[in-house]
Amino acid sequence: MPASLPRRHALKLFGGAAALGTTMLLGRCAATRADAGDGDADGASEPVGMRSTVQDVVTGPLRVGAWAAAPVAGDTGRASLGFTECTLRLVVRASVGGIRPRIRLSNLHGKAPLLVESASIGVRLRGAQAAEGTLTQVLFDGERRAVVPAGQELFSDPVSPARPIAARDVLLVSLYLPGPTGPATWHPRSQDATWIASGDRTWDGGTLRFTKREIGWYYLTGLDLVSTTAGGTVVCFGDSITDGSSPALTRPGGRWPDALAARIAKARPDRPLGVVDLGIASNRLLTDRQGEAGRSALTRFRGDALTQPGLTDVILLEGINDIGSRRDADGRPLTADELISGYRTLIGQARAVGAAVHGGTLTPFQGATYYSDFGEQIRQRVNQWIRTGGAFDSVVDFERAVRDPRYPGRYRPGYDIGDRLHPSDTGYRAMAAAVDLAALRG
Known part of the structure; x- marks a missing residue:
């Protein structure tokens, strides 16, 4: 574990030997507790379902994957150039509904630390426009900003949106990147546009500032949530x-x-x-x-x-x-x-x-x-x-x-x-x- 990272923050990182240890925990419990602080910033932990090895059933709420994309190295086009002083608004679709969503950011193929100055999540109305009142701030270990070291991945804190996420909801995840980021970790074949605006527009629910469109999911590789029925x-x-x-x-x-x-x-x-x-x-x-x-x-x-x-x-x-x-x-x-x-x-x-x-x-x-x-x-x-x-x-x-x-x-x-x-x-x-x-x- 890098000595410069706080323990809670470091335990949320995925990479190297840490990823294998976490993998073992996730699979055997059929649930995720990224660390003891997988709750609000005050340290309160959330209930997570456990799978019985005898009856093979889940009891209680369960954190499950709602969306994911596999990361690759950005060595062509916009992904090879990276981003500076802009907000990315990424469109994803939840396969299952629930509460307390988290996002997973990847800098797996990055050459330098990735700074995310601000992030938000909301429900899409159309295009890059968020439905009124749905934008919610995303925190990382209780802080607005996050630094994802090169070669690592990071979970956010669980978010408390205005309403539960519904299955098939179309969501907007916005990331403000001061940059320059260098070549991006991304997934090229996004099924919807990634919208780009200059400056920090993570709290801008409109479309006027999001004037550029790219194909690909950048840095975002997962969204999970807690379900009482899944x-x-x-x-x-x-x-x-x-x-x-x-x-x-x-x-x-x-x-x-x-x-x-x-x-x-x-x-x-x-x-x-x-x-x-x-x-x-x-x-x-x-x-x-x-x-x-x-x-x-x-x-x-x-x-x-x-x-x-x-x-x-x-x-x-x-x-x-x-x-x-x-x-x-x-x-x-x-x-x-x-x-x-x-x-x-x-x-x-x-x-x-x-x-x-x-x-x-x-x-x-x-x-x-x-x-x-x-x-x-x-x-x-x-x-x-x-x-x-x-x-x-x-x-x-x-x-x-x-x-x-x-x-x-x-x-x-x-x-x-x-x-x-x-x-x-x-x-x-x-x-x-x-x-x-x-x-x-x-």
Whole structure:
């Protein structure tokens, strides 16, 4: 622990060895207590539900993930330039409702400490405009300003908004950054615009000053809250098929995790689940990549997935980009056994923290730019193992949900966006419908 940080502040930071220790706590308790001060600035702690290892049920309020995005390094465009003397207004959608929301900030890929001078949260009316009376100040260890060291992440204090957050609420999180920040930690494929205004406009509920728009979520990587009814958090983990591509990028709420969240909210309103999307476009299971494609699933799984508050379930859909590249992490020809070994590693890590892992079969890619018969053979073998190997807690047969019955190596007509790789809205809805809700642990 850095000697210069107060104990409470330091314990809220995620990074290095601290992240692993916190991961173990989160998974086994299926709840989050970032530290003993996870309450108001006066130190009063909040009630948090605990999962019984005997009855496998949650008793009492539970802090769960309502939204999340996986962070990557900003090495192109605006993300590579960073920000100076401006307010970012980021748009996120809550998958589950509750009270006492917190935000999670990431400077994981930063080269210098990130100073956030002021922050607020509110409910969106339209565009960058907040609904009247909903803007609420966000504090960090009782203070307005926060410093996130390079390579670290930080939770805010719980916030007391004017009204509880409702499932599917569209929220505005505003961050004033004096800067210069240097290259930003961000998630490129935001489903809505990030609005930018000069100066500190965290308390400005209007739109007049927010004259610039960018695509991407900058620094904000999570929002969680306390629910009296939720059973846990479902992490959807993967690549661009999970992260979303056009038209999902231009129509917020269009990815299969969004469709799954809506389905859960409708099917079990008295026992909802938080659903968070931790896909990264171009991500691979085995191979670390530079910039927006992010670190491999094997590298990022602990920090991105297993630190999610209230974690109960992971739905894993990853590997098609490895197959498309035809190479393993060492540049040698890829084998199905290497992918299977990677899956086994992630399954073991998730089960070590008490989470169930549900294996998603790899969707078709015949006709995609990186298709090969060699890759198709690997995909078929991997899918056969996912279905019959018994390694996962359940199987989500995404392939069967979207494939053409006459040509199983291809998407059903209308189920992809035309590139033979990424699902359309219809395909995404079919994928969400393929999840067996009864198999979820939460």
